[in-house]
Amino acid sequence: xxxxxxxxxxxxxxxxxxxxxxxxxxxxxxxxxxxxxxxxxxxxxxxxxxxxxxxxxxxxxxxxxxxxxxxxxxxxxxxxxxxxxxxxxxxxxxxxxxxxxxxxxxxxxxxxxxxxxxxxxxxxxxxxxxxxxxxxxxxxxxxxxxxxxxxxxxxxxxxxxxxxxxxxxxxxxxxxxxxxxxxxxxxxxxxxxxxxxxxxxxxxxxxxxxxxxxxxxxxxxxxxxxxxxxxxxxxxxxxxxxxxxxxxxxxxxxxxxxxxxxx
Amino acid sequence: xxxxxxxxxxxxxxxxxxxxxxxxxxxxxxxxxxxxxxxxxxxxxxxxxxxxxxxxxxxxxxxxxxxxxxxxxxxxxxxxxxxxxxxxx
Numbered sequence: 001x002x003x004x005x006x007x008x009x010x011x012x013x014x015x016x017x018x019x020x021x022x023x024x025x026x027x028x029x030x031x032x033x034x035x036x037x038x039x040x041x042x043x044x045x046x047x048x049x050x051x052x053x054x055x056x057x058x059x060x061x062x063x064x065x066x067x068x069x070x071x072x073x074x075x076x077x078x079x080x081x082x083x084x085x086x087x088x089x090x091x092x093x094x095x096x097x098x099x100x101x102x103x104x105x106x107x108x109x110x111x112x113x114x115x116x117x118x119x120x121x122x123x124x125x126x127x128x129x130x131x132x133x134x135x136x137x138x139x140x141x142x143x144x145x146x147x148x149x150x151x152x153x154x155x156x157x158x159x160x161x162x163x164x165x166x167x168x169x170x171x172x173x174x175x176x177x178x179x180x181x182x183x184x185x186x187x188x189x190x191x192x193x194x195x196x197x198x199x200x201x202x203x204x205x206x207x208x209x210x211x212x213x214x215x216x217x218x219x220x221x222x223x224x225x226x227x228x229x230x231x232x233x234x235x236x237x238x239x240x241x242x243x244x245x246x247x248x249x250x251x252x253x254x255x256x257x258x259x260x261x262x263x
Numbered sequence: 264x265x266x267x268x269x270x271x272x273x274x275x276x277x278x279x280x281x282x283x284x285x286x287x288x289x290x291x292x293x294x295x296x297x298x299x300x301x302x303x304x305x306x307x308x309x310x311x312x313x314x315x316x317x318x319x320x321x322x323x324x325x326x327x328x329x330x331x332x333x334x335x336x337x338x339x340x341x342x343x344x345x346x347x348x349x350x351x352x
Contacts, residue, residue: 150286
């Protein structure tokens with residue numbers, strides 16, 4: 001049975017597209033048939049994060065307007081034989097698609113994929129409504145910052161109102177050194193505030209920027225973020241996976257001085 | 264930074280948590296901080312009829328309870344009202 005997952009956050013710039021790209025790629029690497037849908041119409045980005053921007057012919061709007069068949073719009077990722085991307089339109093705006101059209105397209109895709117992952121646009125308007133319309137579960141991405149958490153709380157409320165049965169939290173760009181100094185909220189602080197299940201913690205890692213520059217998702221490689229995304233994929237498919245301790249590799253003296261910084 | 268300042272300074276992690284707790288209360292119930300202030304004043308007025316309370320330090324808060332009931336999360340109104348003299352005015 002296929003599962004439709006929407007990756008959402010409310011606030012922009014917290015890592016929805018990076019999360020979508022890495023979770024989708026990771027699931028495909030595990031042998032699942034995956035389609036990534038860029039639901040951000042007018043501001044498409046998932047194609048560049050995936051490094052597939054030069055291969056777009058048709059897009060999501062063409063599909064819903066019946067200008068092409070679904071298969072013609074799907075771009076196959078050459079690195080993973082079971083991974084496909086449905087790109088968004090760059091020249092249209094959010095009103096070009098309705099929630100009903102999205103549901104219809106997703107239901108067609110359910111027949112041939114295990115996982116359908118929707119990269120939701122920022123905001124709570126039409127684009128958000130389109131992205132959540134056909135989804136079964138949600139991954140809410142936030143960073144440990146006041147503004148992102150506030151927006152995540154709003155999004156969770158809206159998802160609950162839309163009767164989502166499974167809403168999981170991803171905390172992105174966590175800096176353990178700052179948490180230790182008492183200058184950043186910890187993952188448990190964020191979970192306490194938002195009170196939804198935690199499915200992943202991604203440390204702030206410069207390798208994410210490097211990977212985006214190269215158009216190559218880093219899930220599964222030896223970087224901290226790559227491992228964190230891999231673990232999220234395991235948890236998405238229901239495999240229990242312990243959370244990585246990011247403190248590993250920090251010297252004894254840093255730990256000792258950390259004790260004195262605790263309040 | 265003086266030594267006194269060093270010990271008394273509240274870390275930004277705590278500040279962020281405190282701010283969010285208050286912010287999300289009004290977001291969740293769709294109730295403005297002004298309205299919360301009005302509720303607080305009304306509660307103070309009623310209680311003051313019966314006992315002497317500290318209206319300066321009293322606090323009211325709406326929060327989502329952590330445990331989910333069968334109807335989802337229920338918002339709760341908490342009031343922290345220090346009593347100065349329980350035997351009336």
